[in-house]
Amino acid sequence: MKRLWLATLVGALTVLLAVVLIGFRQAPDADAAPQTADADGQFQPIQFPHDTHAGQFTIPCQYCHFSAERSVDAGIPPMATCIGCHQEGIVDGRTDEAQAEIARVREYYASDTPIPWKRIYKVSDHVKFAHMRHVAAGVTCQTCHGQVQEMGVLEDMAPEAGDLRMGWCVSCHIERGASRDCTVCHY
Ligand code: HEC
Ligand code: HEC
Ligand code: HEC
Ligand code: HEC
Ligand code: HEC
Secondary structure (H helix, E strand, O other): OHHHHHHHHHHHHHHHHHHHHOOOOOOOOHHHOOOOOOOOOOOOOOOOEHHHHHHHOOOOHHHHOOOOOOOOOOOOOOHHHHHHHHOOOOOOOOOHHHHHHHHHHHHHHHOOOOOOOOOOOOOOOOEOOOHHHHHHOOOOHHHHHOOHHHOOEOOOOOHHHHHHOHHHHHHHHHHOOOOOOHHHHEO
């Protein structure tokens, strides 16, 4: 039963692949599409600048995204990570805007409400992607996400990410001798 199911699945995938190969580019799933800005015109609930943190103050990516090297997800840091620096009297911010935004981070923390960040990079549920395998193979964050340390508030995927399409994954796998087996990437 399991084998029959698998054979049917692989058959169906192959047909669909042919469609992909002749150039039909399906729009990403709705849940994978970037979300749009809120009514107040801000995309993210907190204007968190990567360039200040990872660029100017050279905080390593994995100080915040600490599960990237050991897990499937790179992870978004918990508020405790932010408060380590943004507790009152430590990093308060130099400008009025920075102070106001940091005060809002403290409000989330004080009310024990996780910051509802919007997700930017997301593959469909039928695709398996594991950060740790790529980090272990020495592929840098920037290869896939661009020069994040030079970006302000992240809103869109970097062009380096090739819209997270299959051709993007597969062409790098060919280049670097990684697996192109369908079942390696698909459930
Ligand atoms: C001080 C903590 C911190 C550091 C350092 C940091 N990040 Fe982030 N990162 C965050 C937070 C918070 C978010 C969620 C908000 C957002 O999308 O900007 C995030 C989001 C992201 C996202 C988008 C995730 C998604 O799909 O929504 C990527 C990609 C990313 N970071 C990569 C990096 C890279 C690469 C570096 C190093 C050059 C880095 N980050 C350094 C805190 C950090
Ligand atoms: C290792 C220390 C450190 C950590 C951890 C950290 N920050 Fe910061 N943050 C800074 C520094 C330094 C500044 C620059 C302050 C300034 O401009 O005076 C800053 C500035 C900011 C600002 C002001 C924006 C601006 O325009 O300058 C915001 C908002 C902010 N951080 C949010 C966060 C959030 C959210 C997190 C957790 C995901 C976080 N920070 C984690 C050190 C840190
Ligand atoms: C080989 C390409 C590749 C590399 C290298 C890579 N990422 Fe990602 N990243 C992705 C993809 C693809 C997704 C979407 C994954 C998903 O939907 O499960 C993603 C998602 C994310 C997210 C969203 C939240 C999460 O937990 O998945 C963050 C944050 C992130 N990456 C940060 C990083 C950081 C930091 C590094 C370096 C340590 C890194 N990435 C290296 C491709 C990559
Ligand atoms: C920039 C290059 C690059 C990109 C882009 C990339 N990968 Fe990879 N990937 C690698 C390398 C290199 C390895 C080999 C790691 C190893 O040998 O352990 C790998 C390994 C993997 C593995 C583990 C393979 C195994 O044999 O178990 C999976 C699954 C995977 N990648 C999925 C993806 C998916 C899904 C995408 C696109 C969303 C993607 N990769 C994009 C370079 C890349
Ligand atoms: C290196 C990873 C990887 C490998 C290997 C891979 N795929 Fe994919 N595949 C993806 C990604 C990523 C997507 C795009 C998902 C999305 O749109 O979010 C995708 C999408 C698809 C789709 C849906 C059509 C589309 O464009 O979204 C089909 C069908 C498919 N793959 C079949 C296959 C078959 C059959 C094989 C083996 C010949 C294969 N894939 C090998 C990563 C891979």
